[in-house]
Amino acid sequence: MNATTIGVICTIIGIVCTILGITIGILGYKRTATKDIQAETKEGAIMATKLDFISQGVNNIQVKMEAQENKFGTMNEKIIRIEESTKSAHKRIDEFEFYKTEKENK
DSSP, X not given: OOHHHHHHHHHHHHHHHHHHHHHHHHHHHHHXXXXXXXXXXXXXXXXXXXXXXXXXXXXXXXXXXXXXXXXXXXXXXXXXXXXXXXXXXXXXXXXXXXXXXXXXHO
């Protein structure tokens, strides 16, 4: 083997190693990119699920608040009726006392 043959063999080995290195690098990049996409997709799904739970919680709170508002409105109506009834009862009591004192004065 002369120096030229050894040089050609070294050049061929260098070219093969370079091609092999490039191929391994590309495959590694694709694998990493695929894993990154999968991780991002998983994180996106988790975030979407959490947002759905938050949305459901907000909707539940709104429903409960509406129910409380309805109860509050009903209670206000009852209070108004009770106040009117109390006012009417006070008038009747005052009238009764007036008639009682009139009878006693006669």
